[in-house]
Amino acid sequence: MNITINGETREIQEGTTIQALLEALELQPDVTVVQRNEDIIQRDAYEATALNNGDTLELVRFVGGG
Amino acid sequence: MPPELTSEERAVYEWQMWSRGFGEEGQRRLKGAAALVSRCGGLGGPVAQELAAAGIGKLVIAHGGNLKPSDLNRQILMTHDWIGKPRIESITRRLGELNPRCEVTGVPENVTEENVEQLVEQVDIVFDCAPLFNERFLMNQECVRQGKPLVECAMFDMEGQVTVIIPGQTPCLSCIYPEMPPAWKRQFPVFGAVSATAGCIGVMEGIKILSGIGPSLAGQMLYYDLRTMNMQKIPLQRRPDCAVCGGV
Numbered sequence: 001m002n003i004t005i006n007g008e009t010r011e012i013q014e015g016t017t018i019q020a021l022l023e024a025l026e027l028q029p030d031v032t033v034v035q036r037n038e039d040i041i042q043r044d045a046y047e048a049t050a051l052n053n054g055d056t057l058e059l060v061r062f063v064g065g066g
Numbered sequence: 067m068p069p070e071l072t073s074e075e076r077a078v079y080e081w082q083m084w085s086r087g088f089g090e091e092g093q094r095r096l097k098g099a100a101a102l103v104s105r106c107g108g109l110g111g112p113v114a115q116e117l118a119a120a121g122i123g124k125l126v127i128a129h130g131g132n133l134k135p136s137d138l139n140r141q142i143l144m145t146h147d148w149i150g151k152p153r154i155e156s157i158t159r160r161l162g163e164l165n166p167r168c169e170v171t172g173v174p175e176n177v178t179e180e181n182v183e184q185l186v187e188q189v190d191i192v193f194d195c196a197p198l199f200n201e202r203f204l205m206n207q208e209c210v211r212q213g214k215p216l217v218e219c220a221m222f223d224m225e226g227q228v229t230v231i232i233p234g235q236t237p238c239l240s241c242i243y244p245e246m247p248p249a250w251k252r253q254f255p256v257f258g259a260v261s262a263t264a265g266c267i268g269v270m271e272g273i274k275i276l277s278g279i280g281p282s283l284a285g286q287m288l289y290y291d292l293r294t295m296n297m298q299k300i301p302l303q304r305r306p307d308c309a310v311c312g313g314v
Contacts, residue, residue: 063222066197
């Protein structure tokens with residue numbers, strides 16, 4: 001199935017959770033905000049939230065440079 | 067009561083006092099305010115510069131170390147002739163040239179456990195522009211303890227983020243990062259224009275808070291990516307069990 005991540009279409013396996021997606025993208029769940037179809041997903045729900053075909057995700061990694 | 071403006075100050079700040087809702091009252095509030103900026107490099111330099119130019123009454127700047135060539139692509143208050151000499155001296159000299167009406171206190175050290183309380187005590191608002199999370203966490207903790215607003219500005223490569231922390235009302239930095247982010251390094255890719263963008267957005271947040279015009283980014287993170295020109299506001303949530311602000 002296809003989802004859109006930060007404006008780019010990407011193919012993922014059915015049943016992929018947010019947690020699994022972040023791991024595949026090598027993003028640390030603790031410092032990554034996930035917005036799915038305009039809703040912010042709580043961090044403790046990453047593991048239990050499966051993505052659907054057509055989902056649009058915005059992934060934002062918090063940074064600390066000054 | 068905020069201090070009166072002199073006729074010279076009215077002339078200097080005239081064009082920004084035309085801004086809707088700001089006016090002479092906003093300018094007087096800015097004149098009566100003090101801000102801490104730490105550190106004062108690629109991000110804090112533009113913050114200090116714009117606050118001084120806009121007429122803030124007092125700046126406390128904390129920044130340690132001597133100037134290196136690799137600072138100069140972004141640290142806008144540093145000059146080539148000062149390589150090898152204390153950065154804070156270049157900063158205070160440049161700010162004094164820019165706006166001699168602004169009282170500048172230069173502290174030749176970065177924020178530490180030992181100095182953070184005394185630094186935050188001197189000001190009404192804090193601009194966090196540090197490149198290291200331990201300094202960011204120290205300022206966050208002290209602002210929560212003293213109940214002072216904190217403007218959080220950060221960047222990496224072409225991305226930047228700004229949020230406003232109002233203790234007791236918004237998430238604090240430890241709500242966003244319950245633990246020290248692993249693998250964060252002191253050195254990171256940076257263009258001066260990317261860090262200055264975060265700084266300038268942060269300054270406007272500070273000016274709005276100090277002058278009472280809004281709304282601010284309190285409780286929201288503004289995120290931008292200058293590579294893609296994507297910009298968005300992300301709502302942030304408090305953690306009831308936050309070790310820093312949970313009881314506030």
